[in-house]
Amino acid sequence: MGVFGNGMNIFVFSSTRTYRTTPTAFYFTVESIFNTISITVNLIPRIVSFAYGVDLTLISxxxxxxxxxxxxxxxxxxxxxxCLTTIDQFFVTSPNASLRRLSKKQLAHRIVFIITVVFIxxxxxxxxxFHIAPTVNLCYSNNWVFAVYYTLFIIVIDSAIPILTMATFGYLAYRNIRRTVALAEQHADRQLVKMVLIQVALVVICIAPVGIYNAYSLITYGVVKSLNQQAIEYSTSLLVT
Structure with a gap:
């Protein structure tokens, strides 16, 4: 269902003329493409595990x-x-003409290219x-410094900052809408605003557990845990990632 939904997003935002010209639609398209990749990569070991009873992550x-x-x-x-869609909608709905001019598709292309290179x-x-630890049969970092850094990266970059950014700019965009009697944009743009605000709520709900789990992992790093506890934590990590 996730792959189908993201596929529909890619089709709609890339084929509809009204959407193709907006930075928000471009962000949605890129987001859907990488969401599809993430879902597929997560599904592969689960399908293999269900069909053959082996976990590729733990044997390869x-x-x-x-x-x-x-x-x-x-x-x-x-x-x-x-985050960028939320910021863009703040620009689009702003009564300030200078801020509205920041909503440009060319700028969106450059930003996405830069963040893609950075994260790669x-x-x-x-x-x-990363390697497979033979004693506990888990795939994780064998360097504690990198393990701590990577966990902090997930907590800060993948959880805390996005939640703060989307909550802040989502509220500002909503405030702009409330202050404006009628948006000067087309009806499709108003739909995008609604979609972004709904997305803010959904993304916050989805990524908050990831941040909480990784905060727990960081706090308990170095604590001696039983095999049963490690298995529970590994299963939890599969659920939240």
Whole structure:
């Protein structure tokens, strides 16, 4: 259902003329593409596990590293795009003409290109540090410094900052709408505003558990845990990622 929904988003936002010209629609399209990648990468080991009773993440070092790197990219970019859609709608609904002029598709292209390159480069250390630990049979970083850094990255970059950004600019966009008697944009643009505001609520609900889980992991890092507790935490990580 997630793949189908994201596929429909890609089709609608890339084929409808009204949407093709707006930065928000472009952000939605990029977000849907990387969401589809993230869902697919998460589904592959689950399908193999269900069909053959094996977890690729725990038997293939290559897949352990590759999956984590792909997920790192395909989670960070959609979250960034979600933030950018909220910021763009703040610009679009602003009564200030200078702010409205910041909503440009060319600028959106440059920003997405930059964040894509940054997050791809950021994922490179994963190929070096992640491995399968034979004693606990888990795929994780074998370097505690990188493990702590990576956990902090997820808490701050993938959770705290996006929630704060979307909540702030979502509220500002909503306030702009309330202050405006009628938007000077087309009806489709008003629909985009509504979609962005709904997305803010959904994304916050979805990424908050990720931040909470990783905060727990960071706090309990170095604590001796039983095999049963490790299994529970691993299952929880699969649910929230």
């Amino acid at each position: 070092v290559i897949w352990c590293k590759l999956r984590q790197a792909i997920l790192s990219i395909s989670v960070a970019i959609p979250i960034s795009c979600a 480069l950021h994922s490179i250390p994963i190929y070096y540090f």
